[in-house]
Amino acid sequence: MSTALLEVDGVSRIYSRGSLLSRRQFAAVDRVSFGLDADRAEIFTVVGESGSGKTTLARMILGMVAPTAGAIRFKGRDVSHIRGRRARLDFMKEVQPVFQNPFEAFNPMKRVDRYLFATARRMAGLGETAAIADAADVALKSVGLSLAEVRGRFPHELSGGQLQRVAIARALISRPALLVADEPVSMIDASLRAAIVNLLRDLRDRLGVSIIYITHDLATAYYISDRLLIMRRGEAVETGEARAVLDRPQHPYSQLLKASVLPPDVPSEPGGRLRADPIIPQGASSHA
Amino acid sequence: MTSPVLAVSDLRAYYRTSAFGVQREVRAVDDVSLAIQPGEIYGLAGESSSGKTTLIKTIANAIQPPLQVLAGSVLFDFAGQRFDIHALRPRELAAIRWKHLSYIMQGSMNVLNPVRRVRQTFVDFAFRHIGRPLPEFLDVVRQHLQRLHLEPQVLEAYPHQLSGGMRQRVTIALATVCRPQFIIADEPTTALDVVVQKGVLGMIHEVQRALGSSILFVTHDMAVHANLSDRLGIMYAGRIVEEGRTADVFRAPRHPYTTHLIGSLPHLGDAAPKQGLPGAPPNLADPPPGCRFHPRCPRASDLCRRDVPALETDASGHRVACFHPATESVAESIS
Numbered sequence: 001m002s003t004a005l006l007e008v009d010g011v012s013r014i015y016s017r018g019s020l021l022s023r024r025q026f027a028a029v030d031r032v033s034f035g036l037d038a039d040r041a042e043i044f045t046v047v048g049e050s051g052s053g054k055t056t057l058a059r060m061i062l063g064m065v066a067p068t069a070g071a072i073r074f075k076g077r078d079v080s081h082i083r084g085r086r087a088r089l090d091f092m093k094e095v096q097p098v099f100q101n102p103f104e105a106f107n108p109m110k111r112v113d114r115y116l117f118a119t120a121r122r123m124a125g126l127g128e129t130a131a132i133a134d135a136a137d138v139a140l141k142s143v144g145l146s147l148a149e150v151r152g153r154f155p156h157e158l159s160g161g162q163l164q165r166v167a168i169a170r171a172l173i174s175r176p177a178l179l180v181a182d183e184p185v186s187m188i189d190a191s192l193r194a195a196i197v198n199l200l201r202d203l204r205d206r207l208g209v210s211i212i213y214i215t216h217d218l219a220t221a222y223y224i225s226d227r228l229l230i231m232r233r234g235e236a237v238e239t240g241e242a243r244a245v246l247d248r249p250q251h252p253y254s255q256l257l258k259a260s261v262l263p264p265d266v267p268s269e270p271g272g273r274l275r276a277d278p279i280i281p282q283g284a285s286s287h288a
Numbered sequence: 289m290t291s292p293v294l295a296v297s298d299l300r301a302y303y304r305t306s307a308f309g310v311q312r313e314v315r316a317v318d319d320v321s322l323a324i325q326p327g328e329i330y331g332l333a334g335e336s337s338s339g340k341t342t343l344i345k346t347i348a349n350a351i352q353p354p355l356q357v358l359a360g361s362v363l364f365d366f367a368g369q370r371f372d373i374h375a376l377r378p379r380e381l382a383a384i385r386w387k388h389l390s391y392i393m394q395g396s397m398n399v400l401n402p403v404r405r406v407r408q409t410f411v412d413f414a415f416r417h418i419g420r421p422l423p424e425f426l427d428v429v430r431q432h433l434q435r436l437h438l439e440p441q442v443l444e445a446y447p448h449q450l451s452g453g454m455r456q457r458v459t460i461a462l463a464t465v466c467r468p469q470f471i472i473a474d475e476p477t478t479a480l481d482v483v484v485q486k487g488v489l490g491m492i493h494e495v496q497r498a499l500g501s502s503i504l505f506v507t508h509d510m511a512v513h514a515n516l517s518d519r520l521g522i523m524y525a526g527r528i529v530e531e532g533r534t535a536d537v538f539r540a541p542r543h544p545y546t547t548h549l550i551g552s553l554p555h556l557g558d559a560a561p562k563q564g565l566p567g568a569p570p571n572l573a574d575p576p577p578g579c580r581f582h583p584r585c586p587r588a589s590d591l592c593r594r595d596v597p598a599l600e601t602d603a604s605g606h607r608v609a610c611f612h613p614a615t616e617s618v619a620e621s622i623s
């Protein structure tokens with residue numbers, strides 16, 4: 001299997017939650033498998049229920065959380081066996097994250113340009129101050145910002161959409177082979193979102209970057225994804241060619257998901273489309 | 289007409305900083321006026337970094353330096369109890385938070401204390417407002433969580449043990465469990481899948497209709513505005529450029545920015561992305577003269593490059609700030 005970029009091989013992650021008296025174990029990710037080819041870059045989209053394990057899956061791929069069962073290999077190497085600073089750095093050059101919720105991901109006490117400069121220095125191997133600033137500026141311009149706008153500013157001094165775009169720009173600096181993007185455009189308006197989604201498509205088509213794209217936005221998922229995985233309660237309930245899955249979803253949950261997309265036009269009766277469906281509560285025991 | 293529950297008049301709020309010895313003034317909110325009626329859901333949309341968060345922070349009096357209110361006023365009227373929110377003392381402000389006025393911040397899990405279980409956070413913020421014994425209070429909370437598709441066990445979790453969307457729903461639960469008269473929410477559903485989002489919006493809509501409370505709601509998700517808000521304001525570069533009944537704004541947008549925004553909305557099944565707006569968002573530290581949209585506007589004239597268009601109200605109450613607005617028929621043919 002020398003042609004695999006990423007192999008996710010039957011991975012599970014068990015967590016426990018609850019008070020001391022009522023501890024429960026549940027599978028946040030439950031035996032999920034898929035693979036990405038090294039020869040053909042693709043956008044592999046993960047959608048699904050809030051709390052279904054998408055972020056946990058992403059963190060396992062990034063080697064930040066170890067699977068309880070199964071294995072994840074990047075270019076044939078088990079990512080949970082990457083030890084040491086050097087090896088970790090080499091891995092991070094190739095696999096870059098964009099974390100969900102930039103307000104939580106950035107340290108509030110650290111100026112955001114420091115993140116960009118550190119990535120340029122450590123991951124892209126740049127040394128000269130001018131070259132570092134240049135790399136940061138180029139990356140920021142690709143997401144509609146510039147170093148001049150961002151320089152010296154703390155995370156709370158940027159708007160939500162600006163901060164989210166800084167996170168994307170940072171991940172691009174080291175020219176990774178794989179981008180793991182967890183809801184990267186959730187705080188960005190439709191027009192800018194279209195521009196960023198086009199950027200992701202260009203990264204795939206021009207630079208051969210593979211992308212794991214986690215999103216709740218099925219409309220953009222439809223037009224940029226090659227394949228799509230739908231998760232619910234830790235399990236992959238459906239996977240396949242993205243348009244085929246979204247055009248004709250097979251699993252009842254996938255059908256519910258598609259049927260629940262609110263159209264962006266005004267209903268005849270105010271609030272008419274919001275009538276609550278039967279409630280399926282979620283939490284620890286629903287996984288048990 | 290009843291008197292508005294919120295009246296914002298000529299509000300101006302800038303970030304004033306000095307970095308590298310250079311004075312900088314980010315004009316994030318520039319002469320904004322709006323009014324919200326009791327029982328109304330007012331949606332606010334607009335380009336990223338156009339000042340939406342700054343506007344509602346200023347309205348909620350969650351102002352921190354370098355943000356400064358330079359002009360204008362924010363008046364609330366809760367059934368005859370009137371106050372100017374910027375004139376309140378911290379203690380007076382604390383007394384109305386959660387119970388009368390709750391504010392869900394953008395990306396904010398910061399109301400959730402990382403070292404306290406969710407249950408303790410509910411007790412800290414909401415217990416004294418509900419006025420019932422603890423076991424009953426916790427029952428109220430559990431029922432409320434269930435409406436947000438969350439199991440009672442969530443109460444025993446620490447914030448980091450919950451997913452992004454679960455934390456977001458816990459914040460919504462905190463902000464709504466006391467059934468406040470006025471809810472301010474900044475992108476509260478960004479981390480929710482469409483099934484859960486629909487349930488959450490349904491809950492908000494029901495609570496709001498049952499109590500007659502008012503909501504000021506910011507989101508980029510125009511489908512949410514279309515389905516939830518009664519009226520919609522559109523911001524561009526620190527100003528409201530259009531405002532009207534949500535149905536009117538969607539069916540016949542009149543400002544060219546709004547026309548672009550409505551036209552760029554993706555529909556499930558689109559094979560290609562819509563075109564983004566050409567040009568970059570304006571720098572609010574040095575905004576263009578005249579109409580701030582003119583450098584990106586297909587209809588810009590010399591007048592637009594020189595003068596600032598006022599937000600004019602037409603006979604139906606629709607407001608637009610444009611020298612060359614689309615007429616109803618033009619707008620319809622574009623959309």
Ligand SMILES: Nc1ncnc2c1ncn2[C@@H]1O[C@H](COP(=O)(O)OP(=O)(O)OP(=O)(O)O)[C@@H](O)[C@H]1O
Pocket residue numbers: 015016017028049050051052053054055056057100283284448449450451452453454479480481
């Ligand atoms: N450190 C942890 N300890 C215990 N439980 C955890 C931990 N991290 C995540 N979980 C649980 O694992 C499940 C999956 O969480 P995850 O963050 O992966 O979901 P998600 O699909 O990303 O959801 P969202 O769309 O809301 O971000 C949830 O039930 C969550 O409460």
Ligand SMILES: Nc1ncnc2c1ncn2[C@@H]1O[C@H](COP(=O)(O)OP(=O)(O)OP(=O)(O)O)[C@@H](O)[C@H]1O
Pocket residue numbers: 156157158159160161162187303305314316334335336337338339340341342343353354355394572
């Ligand atoms: N503390 C601050 N100091 C200086 N400038 C700031 C500060 N906070 C925000 N800004 C700037 O004010 C402008 C308006 O930001 P705001 O957060 O209000 O935008 P927004 O409309 O909410 O955008 P988004 O949709 O991306 O969240 C932006 O240019 C932002 O960079």
Ligand SMILES: [Mg+2]
Pocket residue numbers: 054055056100182451452453
């Ligand atoms: Mg997540």
Ligand SMILES: [Mg+2]
Pocket residue numbers: 159160161340341342394474
């Ligand atoms: Mg904002």
